[in-house]
Amino acid sequence: MMNLTKIQMLPAREQVASILRSSILTGGISKGQSITLDSIGEQVGMSRTPVREAFQILANEGLIELRQNRCAIVKGISEEAIKDHYEMRILLETEAFRRACTHMNDQILEAIIQINKQGKRAKEAGDTQAYNIANQAFHMTIWEAAGSEKLKSFLSLLWNGLSMNRLVTAQEYAAISLAEHDQMVEKLIEKDYEGACHIMREHIIRSMNSTLSNFK
Incomplete structure (x- = not known):
């Protein structure tokens, strides 16, 4: 594992919620499970404790139904629900980037540049877990820079990590994600902020389409 101790992380409950949310959105955990x-x-x-709190978050989102004996049942998710999830991310995250x-x-x-470099090192080392952490930190640094705790809180609740599909490997997907991060960094260096926000929007749209491909 690479040394990524200085980058930001979501609270434990939101990390668990993110892992489960991603698995439900991509079909890794099926309806009725x-x-x-x-x-x-x-x-x-x-x-x-953080798992219980994560279950409550996902229950509030309508992704699971809480049951007795410390368990939950995964509810079905439609393409419309996935689109709604990502459309909210597009609205909020592009606004966070604009701010x-x-x-x-x-x-x-x-x-942002240093975190992107950490992502590159993780990708080159073939360390998918380290890249996932760097990817999360890249986005969270932007949320933090927006200067709105409310916006940051909403985005944390929508975070679902890398939007994998079954057609590419984790390494291939990391390469796609990293290339888009590189483009954003280049625009920021050039002070082309409108261009950077446009790439962020396209980045999330591509993630949405990747997730939707699992349901075709």
Whole structure:
């Protein structure tokens, strides 16, 4: 594992919610499947408390139905629900990026550049887990720079990590994601903030289409 200790991370409950949300959105966990606090906690290496809180988050989103005995049933998800999820991300994350651009300075830009370099090192090392962490940090740094705790909170609840599909490997997907991050960084360096926001929007649209491809 590469040394990525200085980058930002979501709170534990939101990390678990993100992992489960991504698996449900991509069809990794199917409709009607039962999941338990203990089984999920064991798989993600966390205690029951953040897993229980993650279950509540996903129940509020309508993705799972809570049951007794510390378990939940995965509810069906439609293409329309997936589109709605990503359309909310498009609206909120492009707004966060727009706000971040109004606050852009050398310190913020350097932080984004350094995190992007960490993503490159992870990708070159073939370390998918490290790339997932760097990918999350890239987006979170932008949310933080937006200067809105409310916006950051909403985006944290929508985060679902890399939007994998069954047609590409994790390494191939990381390469696609990283190339788009590179384009955003280039636009920021050039102070083409409108161009950077446009690439972010297309980045999330591509993620949505990738997720939807799992349902075809």
